[in-house]
Amino acid sequence: MEPILSIKNLVMDFRIGHSSSNIMRAMNDVSFELHQGQALAIVGESGSGKSTGARILTRIYKETAGNIQFKGKPLAEYVTENGELEYARQVQMIFQDPFSSLNPVHNIYHHLSRPLLIHKRVAKRDVREKVYELLELVGLSPAVETAEKFPHELSGGQRQRVAIARALAVDPEVILADELSPC
Ligand SMILES: Nc1ncnc2c1ncn2[C@@H]1O[C@H](COP(=O)(O)OP(=O)(O)OP(=O)(O)O)[C@@H](O)[C@H]1O
Numbered sequence: 001m002e003p004i005l006s007i008k009n010l011v012m013d014f015r016i017g018h019s020s021s022n023i024m025r026a027m028n029d030v031s032f033e034l035h036q037g038q039a040l041a042i043v044g045e046s047g048s049g050k051s052t053g054a055r056i057l058t059r060i061y062k063e064t065a066g067n068i069q070f071k072g073k074p075l076a077e078y079v080t081e082n083g084e085l086e087y088a089r090q091v092q093m094i095f096q097d098p099f100s101s102l103n104p105v106h107n108i109y110h111h112l113s114r115p116l117l118i119h120k121r122v123a124k125r126d127v128r129e130k131v132y133e134l135l136e137l138v139g140l141s142p143a144v145e146t147a148e149k150f151p152h153e154l155s156g157g158q159r160q161r162v163a164i165a166r167a168l169a170v171d172p173e174v175i176l177a178d179e180l181s182p183c
């Protein structure tokens, strides 16, 4: 069966400072495949390029070299029009540090309703109910109360659950969990 994600010979160089000759290679010739229903763990020491790989897959970084295919098509084919938005929905990331991926000026309701509205996952009138459902799903009850809170009013584990709920909100095909701690 065709893999959902296929990564071949991925290379990522970061430029250090302003000189184009000063380069740090964060990933060197990385290849792997992810199949439907599979959980794949990538293990490596600190600084070995795990988060960088996840960031490339969510298109935060553009790889220096290599080939990435999602459902048999090169990522470049998802870049046009709505394709990019559709790829962004299907491949969700839970960031290593949930504090930095939540906006301190917005409450939890905002964080969970936004992806639902952007990706049009539910009718507008059903958004509130869906947000509560997601909060219950990740164990953040009472949902009505949690929804009104701001990120700093939650514990680290609770913030991570919000990040999980946000990834689940759009019904993704792939979830990239960057160092999820048991919470
Ligand atoms: N935006 C960036 N600019 C320059 N260098 C970077 C950037 N992001 C990461 N790096 C470097 O790339 C290397 C890989 O970093 P990465 O965050 O992918 O490691 P990691 O395997 O996730 O580590 P950890 O287990 O500590 O989370 C590190 O040496 C890091 O300093």
Ligand SMILES: [Mg+2]
Pocket: 050, 051, 052, 096, 178, 179
């Ligand atoms: Mg990391």
